[in-house]
Amino acid sequence: MKPTVSNLIDAxxxxxxxxxxxxxxxxxxxxxxxxxxxxxxxxHTGKSYRLGITGMPGAGKSTMVDQLVSIIRQxxxxxxxICADPSSPFTGGAIxxxxxxxxxxxxxxxxxxxSMAARNSPGGxxxxxxDVIKLLDAYGxxxxxxxxxxxxxSDLDIMKxxxxxxxxxxxxxxxxxxxxxxxxxEIADIFVVNKADHTGVEAMAEDIxxxxxxxxxxxxEIPVLTTIATDNIGIDRLYEQIEKHRQFLLQSxxxxxxxxxxxxxxxxxLLESKVMGSVKDFVEKDAAVLDYLSQIDRGTIDPHAxxxxxxxxxxxxxxxxxxxxxxNSNM
Amino acid sequence: xxxxxxxMKMVIATxxxxxxxxxxxxxxxxxxxxxxxxxxxxxxxPDEIIQVAMQEGADIVGVSSLTGGHLILGSELMEVASQKGxxxxxxxxxxxxxxxxxxxxxxxxxxxxTFGPEANGEVIYTFIKKAVSLKQKxxxxx
Numbered sequence: 001m002k003p004t005v006s007n008l009i010d011a012x013x014x015x016x017x018x019x020x021x022x023x024x025x026x027x028x029x030x031x032x033x034x035x036x037x038x039x040x041x042x043x044h045t046g047k048s049y050r051l052g053i054t055g056m057p058g059a060g061k062s063t064m065v066d067q068l069v070s071i072i073r074q075x076x077x078x079x080x081x082i083c084a085d086p087s088s089p090f091t092g093g094a095i096x097x098x099x100x101x102x103x104x105x106x107x108x109x110x111x112x113x114x115s116m117a118a119r120n121s122p123g124g125x126x127x128x129x130x131d132v133i134k135l136l137d138a139y140g141x142x143x144x145x146x147x148x149x150x151x152x153x154s155d156l157d158i159m160k161x162x163x164x165x166x167x168x169x170x171x172x173x174x175x176x177x178x179x180x181x182x183x184x185x186e187i188a189d190i191f192v193v194n195k196a197d198h199t200g201v202e203a204m205a206e207d208i209x210x211x212x213x214x215x216x217x218x219x220x221e222i223p224v225l226t227t228i229a230t231d232n233i234g235i236d237r238l239y240e241q242i243e244k245h246r247q248f249l250l251q252s253x254x255x256x257x258x259x260x261x262x263x264x265x266x267x268x269x270l271l272e273s274k275v276m277g278s279v280k281d282f283v284e285k286d287a288a289v290l291d292y293l294s295q296i297d298r299g300t301i302d303p304h305a306x307x308x309x310x311x312x313x314x315x316x317x318x319x320x321x322x323x324x325x326x327x328n329s330n331m
Numbered sequence: 332x333x334x335x336x337x338x339m340k341m342v343i344a345t346x347x348x349x350x351x352x353x354x355x356x357x358x359x360x361x362x363x364x365x366x367x368x369x370x371x372x373x374x375x376x377p378d379e380i381i382q383v384a385m386q387e388g389a390d391i392v393g394v395s396s397l398t399g400g401h402l403i404l405g406s407e408l409m410e411v412a413s414q415k416g417x418x419x420x421x422x423x424x425x426x427x428x429x430x431x432x433x434x435x436x437x438x439x440x441x442x443x444x445t446f447g448p449e450a451n452g453e454v455i456y457t458f459i460k461k462a463v464s465l466k467q468k469x470x471x472x473x
Contacts, residue, residue, distance in 0.1 A: 017385065017386070018385055018416075021386055021387070022388065024388060025388035087368075088363060088364070091364050092338065092366045093338075093362065093363035093365060093366045093368060093369070094363060094369065095359055095363050095369050095371055096368060096369060096371065097370075097371050099370065099372065099383070103372070103373075103375070106375070106379045106382055106383060107378060107379060107382060113386055114387060114388075119338075
């Protein structure tokens with residue numbers, strides 16, 4: 001007998017890992033069952049602590065996650081890991097090669113690892129990540145680690161899905177100019193300079209520290225740590241700092257504030273994508289739009305004037321009617 | 332870029348202590364180029380491979396064996412798959428160097444397909460695509 005979605009949800013909530021995995025697949029595929037799944041699990045979320053690990057490609061994120069999972073397990077806690085890797089923009093395929101660094105945890109039944117391809121999402125994480133996080137939360141994972149794709153300076157999605165963000169750099173990452181650039185440098189709650197056995201580590205750590213000194217808001221000071229993840233050096237201290245940050249967020253009330261902000265943004269994003277999706281649909285078939293497009297092609301009108309023309313021609317009315325489901329013939 | 336949300340996901344491993352990794356890596360890349368999402372885990376034993384396949388929601392498991400471990404570890408892999416209840420809806424393929432006499436034994440053990448050194452990316456992709464759609468014909472109501 002085939003299980004239904006609600007069978008899967010019940011089984012997952014009772015701790016069945018295979019059901020969890022199937023539900024993750026459904027969410028990842030953006031199945032029509034997704035809203036139903038989210039609705040059912042939402043009351044069970046909010047207990048997990050979400051740790052984001054981001055940084056450049058090759059900085060050592062996966063190795064660091066592997067070491068952190070060991071410490072988490074030594075502390076008797078359970079771990080969920082989501083590791084993201086880029087999708088080919090040409091073929092849509094991907095090589096998901098992060099969990100290969102976490103082999104010692106494969107047979108630990110309190111560790112669930114899921115690899116996800118970024119697909120065409122631009123911000124460092126697949127679009128469905130925050131839904132998958134909710135599943136792991138409902139399933140009962142104490143700590144959820146989210147490893148982004150190797151990020152550049154504008155892959156900032158991790159901010160939307162984590163409570164503590166760790167930014168991992170390596171000494172080769174460049175000089176002070178790199179450090180002061182916006183984006184990645186601004187979202188860190190903790191900085192780590194990994195591969196600390198390479199030359200340039202002190203200089204880089206000092207550059208980052210001088211940057212954070214200017215930024216720091218008491219009582220939380222952004223720490224800059226150095227580690228050699230492959231040799232498990234410095235990871236204990238990293239774990240302590242993560243715990244310190246968590247305590248700070250709890251005591252200051254910021255944990256809830258951040259999460260509320262994230263939920264609001266998630267809703268706005270859904271709204272935006274729904275609206276844009278329907279406009280796109282409409283625009284591709286609307287006669288007036290197509291007419292303006294061909295004028296634009298010929299160069300007889302500029303895009304702004306075309307937009308004005310559309311609005312004046314009651315394009316918005318037509319689109320809104322379509323949106324609310326009433327029958328609308330082409331303008 | 333292809334705009335579908337339903338991709339094939341495949342776990343690729345080199346079986347046991349198999350030291351030859353180039354074939355597996357090459358196949359991983361070729362299949363990536365065909366649009367497959369490949370979870371590459373390198374050397375792994377049957378129980379690890381099955382555990383990974385379950386967590387990852389894999390449609391296909393592919394293992395590579397060139398130094399003779401295929402019958403023993405291959406059968407063990409299919410045993411574990413059967414015990415864990417995924418043998419019937421996941422496609423299992425094995426690639427490498429096998430004495431011709433062993434091919435029927437691999438099929439008997441439960442592998443859906445076997446590939447030798449002459450196989451290319453397209454051949455493998457076409458095979459697994461068809462095998463997945465046959466095995467998953469009853470798409471979960473779900």
